[in-house]
Amino acid sequence: MRKAQQHRWIGLLLWGLITALGCVALARMELTRQREAFETDARIVHRLLSQRVVQHDAVMATLALLQAPPDASQPEQRLMAVYPQITVVQRRDRAGVWADDRLRVAETLSRALRRPALAEVDFARGRYQLVLAAEPASYALQMDIRQVVPWSEWPMAPEASPVRVVLVHEGQEYVLQAGHIGQGGWRFEFHKHLAAESQPFDVFAQRQVGWLALPWGWMLAWAALVAAALTGWLALLRQRAARRRAEELLRLGQVARLNALGELAAGMAHELNQPLTALLANTQASSRLLAEDPPDMTTIREALAQAADQARRAAAVVGRLRRAVERPDPAAQLQAVMLQQAVQETLYLLEPECRKRAVQPALEAPSAPVIVMADPVALEQILHNLLMNALQALEQVPEKDRSLTVALDSNAEQGITTVMDTGPGIPAQVLPRIFEPFFTTRSGGLGLGLSLCESLAAGMGGCLQANHHSPQGAEFRLTLPLAAAGGVASASS
Numbered sequence: 395m396r397k398a399q400q401h402r403w404i405g406l407l408l409w410g411l412i413t414a415l416g417c418v419a420l421a422r423m424e425l426t427r428q429r430e431a432f433e434t435d436a437r438i439v440h441r442l443l444s445q446r447v448v449q450h451d452a453v454m455a456t457l458a459l460l461q462a463p464p465d466a467s468q469p470e471q472r473l474m475a476v477y478p479q480i481t482v483v484q485r486r487d488r489a490g491v492w493a494d495d496r497l498r499v500a501e502t503l504s505r506a507l508r509r510p511a512l513a514e515v516d517f518a519r520g521r522y523q524l525v526l527a528a529e530p531a532s533y534a535l536q537m538d539i540r541q542v543v544p545w546s547e548w549p550m551a552p553e554a555s556p557v558r559v560v561l562v563h564e565g566q567e568y569v570l571q572a573g574h575i576g577q578g579g580w581r582f583e584f585h586k587h588l589a590a591e592s593q594p595f596d597v598f599a600q601r602q603v604g605w606l607a608l609p610w611g612w613m614l615a616w617a618a619l620v621a622a623a624l625t626g627w628l629a630l631l632r633q634r635a636a637r638r639r640a641e642e643l644l645r646l647g648q649v650a651r652l653n654a655l656g657e658l659a660a661g662m663a664h665e666l667n668q669p670l671t672a673l674l675a676n677t678q679a680s681s682r683l684l685a686e687d688p689p690d691m692t693t694i695r696e697a698l699a700q701a702a703d704q705a706r707r708a709a710a711v712v713g714r715l716r717r718a719v720e721r722p723d724p725a726a727q728l729q730a731v732m733l734q735q736a737v738q739e740t741l742y743l744l745e746p747e748c749r750k751r752a753v754q755p756a757l758e759a760p761s762a763p764v765i766v767m768a769d770p771v772a773l774e775q776i777l778h779n780l781l782m783n784a785l786q787a788l789e790q791v792p793e794k795d796r797s798l799t800v801a802l803d804s805n806a807e808q809g810i811t812t813v814m815d816t817g818p819g820i821p822a823q824v825l826p827r828i829f830e831p832f833f834t835t836r837s838g839g840l841g842l843g844l845s846l847c848e849s850l851a852a853g854m855g856g857c858l859q860a861n862h863h864s865p866q867g868a869e870f871r872l873t874l875p876l877a878a879a880g881g882v883a884s885a886s887s
Contacts, residue, residue, distance in 0.1 A: 401631055405624045412620045417613040424609045428601070429582050432557060436584035436599040438549040439559055439570075443597060444589035446479070446542050450524060451592055453477065454510050454535065458528035470533065481521070482536035488529070500525035501532050510592040517566035524592060539568050562596040579604040641826075668778060669708040672743070676701035710771045728854060730877035731773055733764040733802050733809050740777040741800070747785050752793045755781075759802040766809035766874040772850040773874075776858070779843050780813045780870050787817030787868060795866075808856075808873045816867040820860060828860045 457470055470483050484497070492498045500513035505527035513523040513534060525534045539561065550557055550571065558573030575581075584599040676697040683694045734757075741748075741755055748755055766773075781798070788796040797816040804810060820828060829848040844860075851858040856874035863869035 401628055405628050409617075409620055409624050412624075413617045416616040416620065420612050420616060421608050424607070425580060425603065428603055428607065432582045432599070432601045433584060435549045435557060436559075436586075436597070439599065440584075440586050440588070440597045442544050442547055443542070443561075443595075446544060447588050447590040447593040447595070449477075450535065450537065451510055451590055453480075454524060454526040454533060457533045458526055461528070461531060473535075479538050479541035480535050481538045481541075482534075484534040484536075486532045486534075488531065492534070497523070497525055497534050500534075501527045504532075512593065515563050515566060517561070517563065517568040520568060522593070543570055556601060558600045560598050562598050563594065573600065573602075575600055575602045576604060579607070668782075669704040669711065673701050673704040673708070676704065707771070707774070711775070727769045728767045729770065730765050731768045731770050733766055733811055734759050736768075736770070736773050737777060737800050737802065737811065740774060740781060743778065744781055744785070747782065748798075751785055751788055751796065753785060753788055753796050753798050755798045755800060757800050757802075760804070764802050764804045764809040765877045766856075767877045768854050768856075768874050769850070772854060776847045776850055776872060777811070777813075779847050780872070783843065784813055784815035784817065784868070787815055790818050791816065797867075804876060807876060809876050811872040811874075813870045813872075814863045814867060815869075816863070819862055819866060820868050825860060825862075829858070 453473065457473075468485070470485060473483050474480050484492075486492055486497075486501070492501070494513070496513045500511045500523070504511040504525050510524045510526045513525045515522040517539070520539045521536055522539065523534055523536050526532060545552070552571045555571060556574040557571060558569070558575050559571040561568040561570060580603045582601040582603070584597070586597055588595050588597065680694050680697045680701070683690050683697070737757060737759075741757070744755075781800070784798050788798065795816055797814075799812075799814045801812040801814065802810065803812070829844050831845040844858075848858045851872055851874070854874055856872065859871045859873075861869045861871070
């Protein structure tokens, strides 16, 4: 119950944290999008207005170049029909004078600068005047600021857009677009001079983004998605906890039904079967060789030596089982064992079985020896069982597809032995129960081999794991603690 409550609190904290981070990210993305849209529109506004004021300079330069004769037709007056932003066109011939003294001052400035000059800026009335000094006539144009704006190309709807756009000149402001500027939230600003020195106006744009502009719908959807994911995660944790509890209860129930004497007898029979079979095979081979004339004494001696080794191995198994019943100190049985040597000795014992199945085992080992703390007899039993299981599994696939590999490795604390075969593999529904006592999928099997191997590995401070081998087959991984520098014992000692 306490763990379930902890999971709920952790889930709530995770939901709050992930939801907050996601909402902040969504809000930043939306603000970034709106800022980019604002800056794009503001740049378009600046470009359009700059094109218009540069056009005014070009119109005045054209008037100065053409210099129409001072007749009554006054062709420059036709400009107002072509350019609606030009509301008044004035011309001063060489002998004439300007009616407004400000035009005279602006003409003098224009002559000095050799470009049009501002004569009057009246943003309150929405107009300004430009003067260009030329010979034999100078010209003055009055501009309607509202008409200067190319509304047909304007990137925003002037009445509905929240962006405020104004022209600024020496403290005067002319509002091109009112926008909606409020309080709170985030404010974006854009400020840039127009591209004509003769009309030195500044374009100033503002956009106020309030809290209501944030993507609340997406943020609520994100919060719901995170809640659903965490709910599923908590349900999975509860399901896994319930499954582990059920498996543990099942294991305890099975163990409670075991008879101690029956378990010991079954384990002894299983472990003694392999060395006794080898002992019988070697003695029978010796008998046949003795019957030959002349007998092959060298081969007989080798067979009898192997029989003696197997007899000692059987005696060691019996002694270990007796010590297990007497509950000795497990640490007293552990000693430093070289994994390479233990694997090679086990493969040597299984050479006839490998030849019978047309399997050539491969040993992959590092150049440096891997030395672990182990019970040599128990380690040999584990390796023998794992390799024999792999050989029996390979019988179920064609010879061309048979492969058996033993890989040795180590990390900072453990020596690792991995037995890999390309047999049919372990079914997914069997894998969780592979180390259960008396569980077997093999006809006539006791279901004690892998269970005993797992127990032996755990008794030595190690671990035995089973898994699928890609792309086909099974993989068993034995990890044992590394030994400190010192003597090394043989696996069969």
